[in-house]
Amino acid sequence: MMSEYDTGQWRRPPPSRKVTRQQTMEPLLEEAPDSELVPSSLASVVPILRVANEIEVHNPRVAYLCRFHAFEEAHNLDPTSNGRGVRQFKTYLLHRLQKEEEEIERRLARNDLKEIQLFYQWYYDTYVKEGPERTRQEMAKHYQIASVLYDVLKTVARGKVDDEIHKRAKEVERKKAHFVPYNILPLYFSGPPPAIMELAEIKAAIDGLGKVENLPRPRVRSASNAQRVDGSSMRMLYTSQMSRT
Numbered sequence: 001m002m003s004e005y006d007t008g009q010w011r012r013p014p015p016s017r018k019v020t021r022q023q024t025m026e027p028l029l030e031e032a033p034d035s036e037l038v039p040s041s042l043a044s045v046v047p048i049l050r051v052a053n054e055i056e057v058h059n060p061r062v063a064y065l066c067r068f069h070a071f072e073e074a075h076n077l078d079p080t081s082n083g084r085g086v087r088q089f090k091t092y093l094l095h096r097l098q099k100e101e102e103e104i105e106r107r108l109a110r111n112d113l114k115e116i117q118l119f120y121q122w123y124y125d126t127y128v129k130e131g132p133e134r135t136r137q138e139m140a141k142h143y144q145i146a147s148v149l150y151d152v153l154k155t156v157a158r159g160k161v162d163d164e165i166h167k168r169a170k171e172v173e174r175k176k177a178h179f180v181p182y183n184i185l186p187l188y189f190s191g192p193p194p195a196i197m198e199l200a201e202i203k204a205a206i207d208g209l210g211k212v213e214n215l216p217r218p219r220v221r222s223a224s225n226a227q228r229v230d231g232s233s234m235r236m237l238y239t240s241q242m243s244r245t
Contacts (some may be wrong), residue, residue, distance in 0.1 A: 006203055010149075012107065019116060022199060025167075037089055037092065038074075038089060039083055039084055039085035039089055040084075041077065041078060041083035041084070041085050041086060042073075042077055042078065042083070042089065044071045044073065044075045044077070045070040045074050045077075047144065048066055048067075048069055048070040048073065048148055048151075048152070049066070049070050050150040051066055051068070051144075051145050051149065052064075052066035053069045054141075054145060055119075055123070055145065055149075057189060058118045058119070058123075059107060059108070060104045061104050061105065061107060061112070061115055062115060062116050062119045062149070062152075063167060064097070064100045064101070064104050065112060065115075065116055065152055066092065066148065066149075066152050067093065067096065067097060067100070068097055069151070069152045070093070071090065071093050071094065071097060072155070072228055074089070074090055074093070075090065081144050082092045094135060100188060106185070111157050112156055113157055116149070116152065116153050117157075118144070118155055119149070120149050120150065120153055120165060120168075121165065121168075122143065123142075123146060124146060124168050124172070126166075127142040127145075127146070128142055128143065128146050128172060128175075136179060139179055140176075140179035143172055143175060143176040144176070146169075146172045147169075147172055147173065150165070150169040151171065153165065
């Protein structure tokens with residue numbers, strides 16, 4: 001027997017967010033972290049499930065809300081479960097949600113909206129707000145978690161978010177941009193060089209360029225077919241090498 005979400009007729013549960021139990025003939029997936037079971041066609045839900053796993057130790061109910069949001073996102077991406085492994089994954093997640101809805105109690109409030117609002121405020125004040133010095137990797141993780149939590153909060157609140165929380169979320173998104181992993185070297189025209197230029201791999205690349213004779217200055221074609229200097233990693237390495245000669 002196929003469940004409602006298999007036929008593209010999944011409907012959002014009532015405000016309590018309780019998942020309606022559905023009969024299914026699909027076997028459950030083996031025990032494993034949720035984020036490692038996601039089919040490639042549903043890759044966008046992986047960050048949500050990773051956040052759920054990360055915060056579960058702090059608040060299992062909010063972790064449940066994150067998984068619920070991931071299930072809704074997965075269903076929106078593939079309502080008829082035609083993708084490879086999608087039906088099996090959604091069945092696994094649905095069974096887990098049914099179990100958690102019955103077993104996990106709220107810790108901070110009497111309803112899910114207030115629960116996630118209070119948890120978001122706590123997480124922001126504890127890990128995002130100015131405080132103890134943390135590494136770049138730690139801050140990138142905390143900003144990512146806060147961003148996902150806000151997306152889940154908006155879903156639970158049906159778009160009606162408290163102004164103060166909305167203000168904090170905007171601040172998170174603004175600062176989060178500074179912690180995006182580099183795929184090119186950042187440019188700096190004044191001031192001290194960024195920390196990435198101190199990496200051993202970067203220094204080795206600069207030294208290597210210094211040993212190449214008659215190295216051409218990197219250029220690319222602009223939309224107007226005029227030559228311009230590329231603002232990429234090659235330009236950064238070239239400029240750094242030239243400044244040392």
